[in-house]
Amino acid sequence: MAFAGVKEFLQPGSGREAVDLLAKLGDRAVVLGGGTFLHGLAARGVLGEVDTFIDLQKAGFSLVKSERSGLAIGATTTFTELAEAEPVRTSLELGAVRDALQYPPPQIRNMATVGGCVASATPLFDLPVAFMALDGSVKALGPRATRDIGLHKFYLDYFEHVLERTELLTEVLLPKLPSGSASAFLKLETNANDLALLNVAVRVTLDESGTCREVRVVVGGGVGKVPVRAVSCEDVLKGQRPTPALLQESGDVVSLDIHPVDDHRASAKYRTAVAKVYVRRALQRALTRLGASLDGHNGQES
Amino acid sequence: MKQIIHLDINGEAQDIAVEPYHTLLQVLRDELGLIGAKKGCDTGGCGCCTVLVNGKAVYSCMVFAMTAQGKTITTVEGLADGATLDPVQQAFIEAGAVQCGYCTCGMIMSAKAYLSSDGSHLPGDLEMRQAIAGNLCRCTGYQKIVDAIRLAASRRMETSAKG
Ligand SMILES: Cc1cc2nc3c(=O)[nH]c(=O)nc-3n(C[C@H](O)[C@H](O)[C@H](O)COP(=O)(O)OP(=O)(O)OC[C@H]3O[C@@H](n4cnc5c(N)ncnc54)[C@H](O)[C@@H]3O)c2cc1C
Numbered sequence: 001m002a003f004a005g006v007k008e009f010l011q012p013g014s015g016r017e018a019v020d021l022l023a024k025l026g027d028r029a030v031v032l033g034g035g036t037f038l039h040g041l042a043a044r045g046v047l048g049e050v051d052t053f054i055d056l057q058k059a060g061f062s063l064v065k066s067e068r069s070g071l072a073i074g075a076t077t078t079f080t081e082l083a084e085a086e087p088v089r090t091s092l093e094l095g096a097v098r099d100a101l102q103y104p105p106p107q108i109r110n111m112a113t114v115g116g117c118v119a120s121a122t123p124l125f126d127l128p129v130a131f132m133a134l135d136g137s138v139k140a141l142g143p144r145a146t147r148d149i150g151l152h153k154f155y156l157d158y159f160e161h162v163l164e165r166t167e168l169l170t171e172v173l174l175p176k177l178p179s180g181s182a183s184a185f186l187k188l189e190t191n192a193n194d195l196a197l198l199n200v201a202v203r204v205t206l207d208e209s210g211t212c213r214e215v216r217v218v219v220g221g222g223v224g225k226v227p228v229r230a231v232s233c234e235d236v237l238k239g240q241r242p243t244p245a246l247l248q249e250s251g252d253v254v255s256l257d258i259h260p261v262d263d264h265r266a267s268a269k270y271r272t273a274v275a276k277v278y279v280r281r282a283l284q285r286a287l288t289r290l291g292a293s294l295d296g297h298n299g300q301e302s
Numbered sequence: 303m304k305q306i307i308h309l310d311i312n313g314e315a316q317d318i319a320v321e322p323y324h325t326l327l328q329v330l331r332d333e334l335g336l337i338g339a340k341k342g343c344d345t346g347g348c349g350c351c352t353v354l355v356n357g358k359a360v361y362s363c364m365v366f367a368m369t370a371q372g373k374t375i376t377t378v379e380g381l382a383d384g385a386t387l388d389p390v391q392q393a394f395i396e397a398g399a400v401q402c403g404y405c406t407c408g409m410i411m412s413a414k415a416y417l418s419s420d421g422s423h424l425p426g427d428l429e430m431r432q433a434i435a436g437n438l439c440r441c442t443g444y445q446k447i448v449d450a451i452r453l454a455a456s457r458r459m460e461t462s463a464k465g
């Protein structure tokens with residue numbers, strides 16, 4: 001029994017209370033979001049000897065708020081709650097989040113929390129890749145202060161992020177993007193319970209003339225210890241009017257930015273081949289959402 | 303250290319002593335004798351432990367029992383109304399969607415959660431397969447399970463059209 005040493009189950013009523021408990025208990029305590037990856041972390045020896053669970057479900061972080069600056073997602077919001085939130089269902093710029101939430105099975109969507117997903121620091125998860133393409137950041141509450149950390153600086157290694165043991169991830173913030181922005185996400189998996197062999201999230205901002213003003217391409221799932229921003233792909237498109245040939249070129253250069261692993265699930269060569277195709281397709285999907293004309297067709301939301 | 307918690311299971315209030323690390327699955331099977339939910343992988347992924355918490359399908363092997371306090375829990379034992387089976391159970395029998403049966407209770411609970419959501423259309427194959435994507439079956443090849451869900455969905459539509 002993985003957690004037979006756990007003697008206490010605490011449910012703090014606020015983030016402050018949770019942080020005080022973390023400060024008091026140190027490594028003996030582990031924070032609980034939806035609990036769907038604790039077994040996974042314990043099996044990999046990441047958690048150490050834990051004797052207390054600090055469950056966040058009563059700490060008041062289950063909310064999705066549209067603010068002037070963007071979308072604020074509370075840490076204990078489940079995948080299902082996020083998928084049902086109005087802006088996620090409809091907005092073009094949050095298309096990547098909508099896409100990413102479709103992959104896990106219903107049971108995981110109903111249990112897993114946004115905070116737990118980001119804090120697991122696993123490059124194989126989907127939502128963090130989508131959030132990174134949207135320039136997302138996290139809010140961390142510590143014993144003395146609150147800080148905002150861009151997701152591009154959040155991850156250090158497998159299962160390692162920049163949070164202190166005494167800090168709690170309380171919110172993910174997705175900044176409001178300029179009009180003319182859309183995003184998309186794609187994942188290669190063998191079945192619904194599989195983590196990504198490869199996943200790609202992109203966001204594109206077009207100006208009124210259809211020129212690409214801003215683009216992000218992020219690749220995860222076995223292409224590095226943390227999700228990778230593929231700047232080479234972005235550079236191909238920036239300042240250009242997207243054409244099928246440019247999308248192909250953007251996809252092709254992804255191999256300059258990623259260092260795929262070779263493992264029993266897929267060879268590095270295969271991951272690279274798929275990454276090229278998925279970057280192109282994800283860009284296509286985002287541009288289609290914007291109604292951009294590629295190959296002379298008018299796009300439609302998908 | 304064991305703590306007494308209050309759970310609402312299949313409409314019945316239960317006071318149970320649990321360890322902080324006990325999962326809902328352990329409590330259902332070992333403390334309450336509700337053995338419909340099965341232990342398969344015990345780490346999330348096979349789905350045979352699926353139950354409903356507040357109407358939503360979850361893996362009970364991943365839910366710590368302490369977190370289920372104050373929520374409504376439904377297991378396969380809570381579906382039938384006396385001797386009358388739930389329409390989803392009935393459809394599984396009629397469609398022959400059961401072979402060894404190990405996955406069946408979990409499948410039925412996933413199907414039940416799915417069919418409780420939107421009754422206004424007859425679901426397509428992909429949608430039904432997505433609803434049971436978190437449940438593995440090693441015997442049936444899934445087709446008869448999908449047939450059973452379609453049968454239950456079509457009956458639900460007939461009932462709502464009449465009502
Ligand atoms: C069967 C199965 C299928 C899956 N399929 C997919 C998939 O298709 N796509 C995908 O992306 N992922 C998938 N996953 C992984 C899933 O996304 C993660 O398990 C989930 O996001 C973890 O979130 P949680 O709330 O359950 O975290 P928990 O298990 O509660 O916690 C995970 C880690 O985060 C820490 N933590 C939690 N909340 C906080 C917080 N607020 N502040 C600081 N630390 C915190 C915990 O201490 C722990 O170390 C799957 C998992 C399973 C078991």
Ligand code: FES
Binds near residue numbers: 349351363
């Ligand atoms: S026993 Fe719970 S998912 Fe397998």
Ligand code: FES
Binds near residue numbers: 402438
């Ligand atoms: S009937 Fe045997 S596992 Fe599904």
